[in-house]
Structures are given as structure tokens and as C-alpha cells.
Amino acid sequence: MTGEGQGKIGKTVQDSQPYWPEAPKRPLGIGGDGAPNILVILFDDVGFSDFGCYGSPIATPAIDAIAKRGLRYTGFHTTAMCSTTRAALLTGRNHHSVGVGCLANFDSGYPGYRGKISREAGTIAEMLRPHGYRNYMLGKWHVTPLTESGATGPFDGWPLGRGFDRFYGFMDAETDQYAPELVRDNTPVDPPGTFATGYHLTSDLVDQAIRYLADHVGDNPETPWLTWVAFGACHAPHQAPFNMISKYDSVFAEGWDVEREKRLARQIEMGIVPKTTQLPPRNDSVRPWAEIAEPERRMFTRLQSAYAAMLEHADQHIGRLMQFLETAGQLENTLVIVMSDNGASQEGGPFGMINAMGPYNLRRESLDEKIARIDDIGGPDTHSNFPWGWAMAANTPLRRYKQNTHGGGIRDPLVMAWDKGVAARGELRHQFCHASDLVPTLLDVVGIKPPKVINGVKQMPLEGTSFAPSLANAKARSKSKAQYFEMFGHRGLVQGGWKAVSYHPPGSDFANDKWELYNLVRDFNEVDDLAEKEPERLKAMIEEWWRQAERSKVLPLDDRFAPRFADNAKRFHGPRNRFVFHAGMGHVPTDVAPDVRNRTYTIEADAHVDGPTTEGVLIAHGDATTGYSLYMKDGRLTYDMNIGGEHHLIVSDRPVPAGNRRLGVRMRRNQGRNLATLLIDGEPAGGFDTQNGFVSFISWSGLDIGRDRSSPVSHYEAPFAFTGKLRKVTVLMDDDQALDPVAAATAALARE
Numbered sequence: 001m002t003g004e005g006q007g008k009i010g011k012t013v014q015d016s017q018p019y020w021p022e023a024p025k026r027p028l029g030i031g032g033d034g035a036p037n038i039l040v041i042l043f044d045d046v047g048f049s050d051f052g053c054y055g056s057p058i059a060t061p062a063i064d065a066i067a068k069r070g071l072r073y074t075g076f077h078t079t080a081m082c083s084t085t086r087a088a089l090l091t092g093r094n095h096h097s098v099g100v101g102c103l104a105n106f107d108s109g110y111p112g113y114r115g116k117i118s119r120e121a122g123t124i125a126e127m128l129r130p131h132g133y134r135n136y137m138l139g140k141w142h143v144t145p146l147t148e149s150g151a152t153g154p155f156d157g158w159p160l161g162r163g164f165d166r167f168y169g170f171m172d173a174e175t176d177q178y179a180p181e182l183v184r185d186n187t188p189v190d191p192p193g194t195f196a197t198g199y200h201l202t203s204d205l206v207d208q209a210i211r212y213l214a215d216h217v218g219d220n221p222e223t224p225w226l227t228w229v230a231f232g233a234c235h236a237p238h239q240a241p242f243n244m245i246s247k248y249d250s251v252f253a254e255g256w257d258v259e260r261e262k263r264l265a266r267q268i269e270m271g272i273v274p275k276t277t278q279l280p281p282r283n284d285s286v287r288p289w290a291e292i293a294e295p296e297r298r299m300f301t302r303l304q305s306a307y308a309a310m311l312e313h314a315d316q317h318i319g320r321l322m323q324f325l326e327t328a329g330q331l332e333n334t335l336v337i338v339m340s341d342n343g344a345s346q347e348g349g350p351f352g353m354i355n356a357m358g359p360y361n362l363r364r365e366s367l368d369e370k371i372a373r374i375d376d377i378g379g380p381d382t383h384s385n386f387p388w389g390w391a392m393a394a395n396t397p398l399r400r401y402k403q404n405t406h407g408g409g410i411r412d413p414l415v416m417a418w419d420k421g422v423a424a425r426g427e428l429r430h431q432f433c434h435a436s437d438l439v440p441t442l443l444d445v446v447g448i449k450p451p452k453v454i455n456g457v458k459q460m461p462l463e464g465t466s467f468a469p470s471l472a473n474a475k476a477r478s479k480s481k482a483q484y485f486e487m488f489g490h491r492g493l494v495q496g497g498w499k500a501v502s503y504h505p506p507g508s509d510f511a512n513d514k515w516e517l518y519n520l521v522r523d524f525n526e527v528d529d530l531a532e533k534e535p536e537r538l539k540a541m542i543e544e545w546w547r548q549a550e551r552s553k554v555l556p557l558d559d560r561f562a563p564r565f566a567d568n569a570k571r572f573h574g575p576r577n578r579f580v581f582h583a584g585m586g587h588v589p590t591d592v593a594p595d596v597r598n599r600t601y602t603i604e605a606d607a608h609v610d611g612p613t614t615e616g617v618l619i620a621h622g623d624a625t626t627g628y629s630l631y632m633k634d635g636r637l638t639y640d641m642n643i644g645g646e647h648h649l650i651v652s653d654r655p656v657p658a659g660n661r662r663l664g665v666r667m668r669r670n671q672g673r674n675l676a677t678l679l680i681d682g683e684p685a686g687g688f689d690t691q692n693g694f695v696s697f698i699s700w701s702g703l704d705i706g707r708d709r710s711s712p713v714s715h716y717e718a719p720f721a722f723t724g725k726l727r728k729v730t731v732l733m734d735d736d737q738a739l740d741p742v743a744a745a746t747a748a749l750a751r752e
Helices: 003-009 061-069 082-091 124-131 201-219 242-246 256-270 294-327 367-372 388-394 435-446 535-551 561-573 741-751
Strands: 037-043 071-073 134-140 166-170 182-184 187-189 225-230 334-340 414-417 427-429 483-487 490-495 498-502 515-519 578-582 601-609 616-623 626-633 636-643 646-651 659-670 673-680 683-690 703-705 725-733
Touching: 037 082, 037 294, 061 294, 061 334, 061 414, 082 124, 082 435, 124 134, 124 225, 124 435, 134 201, 166 201, 201 225, 201 294, 242 294, 256 388, 294 334, 294 367, 294 388, 334 435, 483 535, 490 535, 498 535, 515 535, 561 741, 601 616, 601 626, 616 725, 626 659, 636 673, 646 673, 646 683
Parallel strands: 037 225, 037 334, 071 427, 134 166, 134 225
Antiparallel strands: 071 414, 166 182, 182 187, 334 414, 483 490, 490 498, 498 515, 578 725, 601 659, 601 725, 616 626, 616 703, 626 636, 636 646, 659 673, 673 683
């Protein structure tokens, strides 16, 4: 070789520039002995008082042990909802500022309400990666629009697109704990077990976390890591081993009124709340326990027992994860964080639910039906949630619930421990801190600055404030700048130890909302409204709220969630009315599956039937709690429309002949009723006529062809794979959909 190329080859090593990038910068960490590992354990819908170390009788020894080795914060605030808190926790900014104003599956078009974290707001994983961290995400993600969760993505909002190196979990707001909608990295995968084999998502997530960390330690134990474990617990459905559920019946038999009193007494004794703290009146529409009849009491108690067992079950597996870290020599230099994303959920309503999938499709679940199914609660064919009274107790001593900007919605437990970096043991920290403060705190602890550019995109400033000094100093000053809150029109502002807050009745004029004012230093749980005594202070705080709202993209205020949600769904699906699913395809998430709610549609499978022994699922969307399935069994074609556990079944009036066949079902809408007809080669083969149908949603579990992968929609054992040859399934939908936007929005909020 001659010429220019030869000249390049002839350069000495000393003269050449390396072709590999600059080695990652290795921060020293707060103690100067190397960057700490970071373990974030994030619970879902767990109330302020639910950990044992915050006053609960629920057994949480692993969390309590972490608290004993570290700190408990009593002034930690979130954003009142799941997606929004996660956006703030991951980015260090306010949730509206980064585009996640309410739900990840809601895009109103306004900058603060796109349902997806903007590229200008890097995540903590993206910030740590250039400094040598390996980042592992397990469990609930829910900061990507669910319409982007299908096989074509786009994947830029998935965990691996936002700085995590590995992901094992679910994209949605919730999932069945025995038959979850799992994703590994960027690909849907089947759960590795079933209820019958002892499977539960919580144990699986911890198994995978241990796997990731064991691999990490085996490969390079000196490399720091971030592991983010976001449990499905304790979001509905409340599911846990039956033996753990039943033991709590006696614990909660005295009811929510007595339970609140007991929890407050423990909190005062622990120093969680001031000695002068008084319980507020019951939340609106919560009945006194003494007025509830015995059968209903037993059912309500069992619903609470399922919730408690789900939390204890998760704690047991936290203990297993902590034991692994200790055995692997990783615990001493690991900052452990345990918290909840918002207050306890109000979506169970005044009476709770055994299978919420029926009521959310306007199929009433009667009290007698609930009581008859009391022993099913927490099992694989239930989707249970507890009633308002128990959610109120979970939030003791705070007012209201998740979705609200009063304390019960936004004040949550936070436990932090770090053997190598936090000298304090078992202490309390009472200063105000917010979900957006976590990233600045972690960057402070690690010893790095937030990057100005990530992947070529200029970054917006962090809006949170580090509370790292409080790790070592109980007298460290609390956050001085004001912090706004907003969710579905409910508003709030915390500033200088004061809080202004407004509950917004849906559909009312924002100008008529009543603002309340509280001195949080003297009034922990917002019971002494000083609005009339301090009108000038309140006026100034309201004006500050509007300034912050404008700066953080909260505006325009819009509480028309139901029509907006319906418009959002129409905008995504558009005019598409034909889906073709070919054999060999994978699982389809529910939000990108055919939307057959309240409309005329035809499903047709192109299949070869070998003979009378051919059987199995042609197409199934949903799970045991709700959905539809078209399948062959005992030589006949069958269609099952399962509405909240009530099966509307058609079995063909004749066997299916061997050979190439077109097997389908036609559903027609007629004056508010659903008329179904089975089709064999286009000819009718039986039908039904019912008022029930998919009013609000089909299922939060997705769709499969050729099998029903986990939790069976109908009367067969999953996966009940088709034994003939399935070539494709076609779904055709008419343009006659008549959605009830209020019902659909109610179901969407429950899912969140």
C-alpha cells in the first residue's frame, strides 16, 4: 500500500488518537470511596401509614429493617398519580414540565400532557450511564404511551430507550400478578409460570433482579449499578397467596374506624406525626363501621386482607433481595430507597370490588355476588380492590386519596439507608421533599453534575432540589422554594411550611373552587383551615400557584377528561377497520389490538381442521376476568364473550368438518343490544342476543392468535393452543362505534 493510506498506518502509537471513546468518568460519591450502588424499590398505591415502620399492623419486617438502618421521611410528597410521579422521580423535573401531565396513555396535544417523557428531560439512568453505571429496570414502567407498546414501538420511550441496559417488567399501569403482560428488554415474553405452579409476579421480579445483579457481580463487581424495582404491589388487582390473606381477617376485624385510631396512636408514639395530631372526619361518603352489617363487614375485611397480604408478600421478597446483596458483598455501599408513588387508591369505590372488570363494563356486581365470592378474593379469576374506608385507613392520618392534592393523595412513605454513607440509624426526617428532588439528591450522593446535553439533545434544567444533606444532618434545611401540585383540576402549593389546596369537583367552574390554607408546621394533616384568618397569605399563594403552573406547562386547566380520553382513542385508531394477524406473530398489547368496543365487527380465522380431535384457540383477547375467545372444543366452534366473569357462550349447532375452513363470529349492534352469530365457511351456526357487552374496555390483558397464553378467557386450560393449521385471523370492524366516554374514562382511571 502506498500514499496517504500508508502514511496513516505508519504513524506511531504515541502519535495516534485512540478509536475508542473516552473511558467513563468514575465519580467518587459522597464519602469519597467510590460511587455507591443505588437500589430504588417503588411501591404502587401504598398509603402513608401502610409500612409497619409508619404505623401499620401489616408485617413489613424487611422494610422496617431498612428503616432501622437508615432514615424515614415524613414530608415526602408525590404527584397524586402513578405515571406522573414516575416521570418526576426519573427526571428530577415536574411532571407537567416533561410532558406527563396525567396518564401515560393520555395525549391531549398540549405540551404538558403528551403522556411521554420529553427528550429534553433525561432520566437518572441516562445521567449515570456516562459515569460507568449499569442500569437495570424491573417491574412497572408506565411513562410511555400504551399506543407505543406494540411490536413496532417506537421504542425510544421504552426503558432501553431511556438509559436502562436491561428491562424485565410491564409497560402498563397494572397487570395480573399471576398472568402478567411481561416484556424482556423490547420483546413481549410469556410468564415463566402460572397460578397453578405457584407463580406470582412479585417473586419473579425479585428473581430477575437477583439474576441481573448476580451477573453484574460475576462480571465486574467494582462497576456501580442502578437497579430500579417497581412492584405491581399494591395496585389492583390485589392478589397474594390465600394463606397470607386469611390470616389478616382477625387483624382488621374491628373495621376502618378503629384501625385509623390505632395507626395514629402508633404514629404519635414513633414520632411520625406530632403528638397533637387529631384524626380528620371520615372522607366523603365513607360509612361508619358500626353501621355496616356483618356479612358486608366480612367481605370488606377480606378485601383489606388481600391488600395487606400483597404488601407483606412483597416485603418478604425485598428481604430476599437484601439478603442477596449482603451475601454478594454489595449491601454496604448500596443506597437503598423504598417509597410509594402516591396515596392509597379510591378506585375501589364505596363498596370495593371482587372483579372490577364487570362494573367497569356496566355489569353490576351485587353485594350478594361479592359475599358469595369472598373466598375467591386474591385469586387468579378476581380483580379485587378495597373500598374507600380501607383506603382512608391506609392514608392515616391524611385526608382524601390518590388523584387528590390533599395529603392522602400526595404524602407518602420514604425510607432511605446506606451503610457506607449515612451515619444516622433509625432516625426521622421531617422536612418537605418532593418526587422531583430524588434525581438531584442521587446526583449529589454520586458526586456528578446533571449533563447539559444527552444524545445530542440540549437538556432542560433540573427543577428538583437535592435533600442529600439530610442524609447526615437532621437539622438540614428543608426545600425553600414553592412546589405546586395539580391533578385533574385539583390544585395545591406548598411554600415555607404552608399549604394552599383546592379540591375541584369535576365539571365545575375552576373560578368557583374553594381554596383551603394550612400551616403544615403545626397542622400535619390539614385539618385546621386558616383561609378566612389569613386571606392575604392565601391570595399570595394562589397567585404563586398560577405563576408556577404557567412555568411548568400545567395550563390550560381542563377537567374534561372523559371526552378528551375518547378523542385520544379515536385519534390513535383513526379510520383503520381491518386487522390481519398471521400465524407466527407474538403477543399484542391491548391498546394496539382491534377496538371492538360497542360496535359491529366480524372475526374470521383461516384454518385447516384435521378432524374431530382438532381443538384450541383461534384468537383470544383478555383473561379470566374479562375478554373474548374464539376456539374449537369437542369438534365444535365456540365463542365466549366474558364480561366480568359472566360468560356469554355460543357453541356451534354442528361439528366443524375437516379441511380448510373459515371459522368466525359476527357481532352486530342493534338498539343497544349485542347479537352474535357463529360462522362456519360464512354460514350461521348459532348465536346469542344480550344487553351486556364491552362498553368501556375489552381487557387490560392483550391478544393472541393460535393460543390463549396464560389466564384463560373461557372454559379451557391455557394456553389451549390450536392443534390444526392456523394461517391467519382477520378482524373487520364497522364504523358504528358508540362509546360512552364517561364509562371509558372511569375504567381508564381505575387502570392507572
